[in-house]
Amino acid sequence: MSVTCEEKPLPDTSTLFPYLHSNPASLPSSLDPFTITTTTGFLPLRPPRVDLPSSFAALTNLLEKLPIVRQDGSPGLLANFQLGNTIDAGALPDLSDALDELTVQDGKPDLELITATFRDYAFLASAYLLEPCWEAWNANRETGYGLGRQVLPRCIARPLLKTATLIDIPPFMSYAAAYALYNYCYHDPAIGHSRYSNLRLIRAFEQGLDPRSSEAGFVLTHVDMVKHSPALIQGVTRILDMIEESTRTPSFNNRDGVNQGFEILLGAMEKIEASMETMWSNSLPRDYNAYRTFIFGITSQSMFPSGVVYDGHNGNKPLFFRGESGANDSMIPLLDHLLEIPMPANPLTAILEDFRAYRPLPHRQFLSFVSGKAAELEVAAYCRADPTTAILYLQLLDHVRSFRWRHWLFVREYILKRSKHPTATGGSPIVTWLPNQLLAVMDLMVDVYEGSLSGKIEGFKRLQEMMDNARKQRAKLEKEVQKWCQERGV
DSSP states (O other), X not given: OOOOTTTSOOTTHHHHXXXXXXXXXXXXXXXXXXXXXXXXXXXXXXXXXXXXXXXXXXXXXXXXXXXXXXTTSOBOGXXXXXXXHHHHTTOXXXXXXXXXXXXXXXXXXXXXXXXXXXXXXXHHHHHHHHHHHHHHHHHOTTXXXXXXXXXXXXXXXXXXXXXXXXXXXXXXXXXXXXXXXXXEEESSTTTGGGSGGGEEESOOSSSTTSTTSHHHHXXXXXXXXXXXXXXXXXXXXXXXXXXXXXXXXXXXXXXXXXHHHHHHHHHXXXXXXXXXXXXXXXXXXXXXXXXXXXXXXXXSOTTOTTOBEETTSGGGOOBOOOOOXXXXXXXXXXHHHHHTOOOOSSHHHHHHHHGGGGSOHHHHHHHHHHHHHHHHHTHHHHHHTSHHHHHHHHHHHHHHHHHHHHHHHHIIIIXXXXXXXXXXXXXXXXXXXXXXXXXXXXXXXHHHHHHHSTTTOTTOHHHHHHHHHHHHHHHHHHHHHHHHHHHHXX
16 A cells, blocks of 8 residues: 655654744744745745834835835836935945844744845845946936946845854855745735635835736746646655665565655646646736846846945955846756756756756755655656656656746746846846756656657547647757757857
8 A cells, every 4th residue: 555755754854954844933033034845845934024023123224115006006226226316325324233132032043034034134235236227227228238347335234144144044145044935914814825826925116016017927937837736746755665675675566655655746837836836927028128137137147347346345356246147946956856867968957957056045955855755766767667657757857848848938038038148137148057957857758758668658639649749849949949049149
């Protein structure tokens, strides 16, 4: 009789990840809020903290005045390019010492509050550094973003560095710990994230405090997608558990348990992709390049040719950090690791690996565990050895392909057709980076279909149609990449 991962905790994961099967509400706020459970997946344990203590009133006041359009509809500091001048005039004291007060009863840091403070300083840092780029873009969109501010003042740099150290993440705007997954709240807490319409942003650059805006739609669609990630954690851990038990007890066949794990993953990906598809209506392509201005990084960006000096830190030598990017989400990398998708050894894959550092520490630890365990158990070989499991494996690969293909369509429609800037917000080449991963998945699909299923699934029309679609997409992608490279001189 097969058992679920809830009935039988994983031998390894229960030791390495002792909170995996815990009730999130029972866990202390001294834990990293992105501690993974089978209930919350890659979302935080509890909804993000909205308000900071009164000792951070000066920071909160600035952030409320910051957006181009404030919550009451009036123009904010960025509307008239006055944020930098306001900060430089002394509106924000150095509140680093106040961070020491953000503790729980036993004196440990309250990492939920620390993460909320990191989010707020990250927003302020990006707005301060990129405000001149917003002004340049408004003046003449054809000439690009110009230069950002090259020095981050001490009143922002010190607390940003201190909070980043406490949660072990680079001191710059990130996808999970700042812009997206720790930047939402509920209109009605009783409804939670069960309805997309109940989600609201906490911080925004442009018009995102209006839940109908494209900036809100861009962020909150990601939240709506990631709410389905608990099933990914359940499916992945189940598969690893079943395969590991088979290696320990060869006479015990857990093939059905593995297949059930794949069914869980396939069901989760259907929901994730359905949510992903709503991006087109939640966030309009024509609006993206406005708020996109504020989520660029300072690595491989023309706006920061020599990086950024964090005043008073690192001997005032410049630092370089990648910007906010949906590529830092953990869901597809989790499947990459489980399925052992081989990525080409090239500079584009090196960027993919560099992105790992910008995920929350618990995400990094869990993804690293899955990567190592999948390699140790030879998950791909195990799946390909049986036709039924190989079909499920191939179908999950197709979901990874479909997800990345839709991501490519977003890049094409939201960015390539509307901006000549050569790099994505995270610093990767805008034309070639996504196709690097997408082509790798397509290549593996062909290898599995032809190498592991050839002659074993005659008449399985749905799989044949799936592969025909993948081959057609590959040819189309190669033509599109060639076209965009020629147009941009890449």
